[in-house]
Amino acid sequence: MDWVNTIVSGILLGGLYSLFAVGLSLVFGTMRLVNLAHGDLTVLPAYVALLMVGSAGRFNPLYAIPLTMVVMFGFGYLLQRGLLNRVVLKGDIIGVIVTFGLSMVIMNALQQGFTANSQGLDAGKIENLSITVTDQFAIGWLPLLIFLLAIVVITALQLYMGHTKMGRAFRAVSDDTDAARLMGINTKHVWAVAMAVALLVVSIGGVIMGIRTTFSPLLGTDRLIFAFEAVIIGGMGSLWGTFVGGIVLGVAQLIGAKVFGSPFQHLVGHLVFIAILAFRPQGFLAKTVTK
């Protein structure tokens, strides 16, 4: 039963990772930009929610989730139009340097504003509610909620990419920027919407994790790396692949923690990632071929 518990928890944790990873994947897919500030941008919404809850006088942070999503959507749009559009199509190197710089700025600005200490969002009873299956086996409501939301988000993104005008524009810009531009697509707007949608998606996971555990400005590094690992394990260009990648990573981490002790949780996750990179570099469900 212990093992079932570990694996189920790992799968649920994987849902969270995939929620972070689809944002990274979406940005890379539409503009070939590897956003090294992505991890810090998943931490930022928790602080946005903290500000809202604090300023509006003790309302439940669960209500802050949709508001934070709107704020992060707007922030993503402005960030892309104001800064990151200048680095798209200028090659990998500039993009990596600028987003790394952005990552340093966000992380240290959060430390400056909120200190490096861990903070939490108090949502009351739901934090500890769980579905008891047997005596030793219970599933927490919040992890389950994150997991189900991950499925909903990926399905919605899949439909959005496949069936809306903007989704078609995403794919067109991704395939051939110049041709898309010739067809009358405003690429700067499309990239900005892509970044906005990516941040909207990660703010769901960001805020719920802020409710479930504590958060600090230093979490960004790990979140970026886990999101990246989920993308590569799952295979680039496939949203469901990223979902699978997140689950593989989550299960690997928790099995590692169970077998070797909790200090080894992340290490085992990294090693599983390395093994998959060595033996199946294209990932499990790769759609795009990158040479």
Place this chain on the structure above:
Amino acid sequence: MVTSADGQEYPVQVGGRTTKSIVMGVGAVALIVLFLFPLFGVTDWTRRLVEFFCYLAAAQMWNLLLGYAGLMSAGQQAYIGLGAYTVWFFADIVHINPLLCVLFAAITGAIIAFPAAALVFRLRGGYLAIGTWVIAEIFRLIFSSISQTGGGAGTTIGAAAQMAQTKGVDGWYSQVYWLALAVAVLTIAVCYLLLRSRTGLALKAIRDDDLSAESSGVNLWRTKLYTYIIAGAGCAMAGALIALYSLQVRPGSAFSINWTAYLIFITVIGGIGTIEGPFIGTVIFYALRETTSKYGTWYFIVLGLLAAVIAIWSRGGIYGWILKKTGFTLFPLQRRVGFGRSEKPPSPPASEGGGGAATV
């Protein structure tokens, strides 16, 4: 020698005679001054310079990766940390003279770089950067969990600390200083000679366009591998020196991502893809660190902002700007085809950024 379409042969020249004598003159004077420096007593400046040399060496290596092989590494701290722990291992466990351990650090760095390259080279661009970062994280987590090295709290390098005590402050730090100077000069010499060689030409071709370089017969994978191994060895030496200088090693700081932040800042500010750039960048980094690092987070915000702004608006960095204005090069690396008769004296150096002399 290149051959034109009509069969005529033109000499290809690397650098020019005038710049060579400038390099010799300035370099010799600077080296002698730096070499004699600790003889006037160990001061705060000696210590600052030791660190300066380490940052310079690591930045040269990082610049070699990014500016020439087009490899964006966010994980050179893996080698810096490994170098530091190699010193601990060979000095405290194998009981070898701690100063000699710098050599072992270089070997360790090179050996680890080989399989690491095989893994991360499967990724490209920005994903390669995160891949190298993961490798550094793996080493950080491994060394944090080894109890022999004190886990996350780290350990002092006992043999080195003992040696520092017997030799006294002056004796120890001047030796570390000379070693650091030697390593900095070595990394610059390696970069310089490598870039003037055939491999250097291949590297520049890769930097400009890796696909066309490959189709012109450059073995992409092997050339990048050599560069990555050299950079691994160089950064490990820098890490070993930091360990000797601070007499301790801690996984949190030895494998810290801040190293990448510093290296990015130094190289981008100074000028990517030049040997002079990281030199200028290190000087500026030092000036900034000595004045503003006490402000903690603000210091990092400024570093990040400056790196991002310069990367977007002034790709060449400060040295790129100098090159554009004056065409001055300390380390002539560009190849120029000498059109006209070979008896003619070589034209003054033309910069890649478009100096005056190349125009006809």
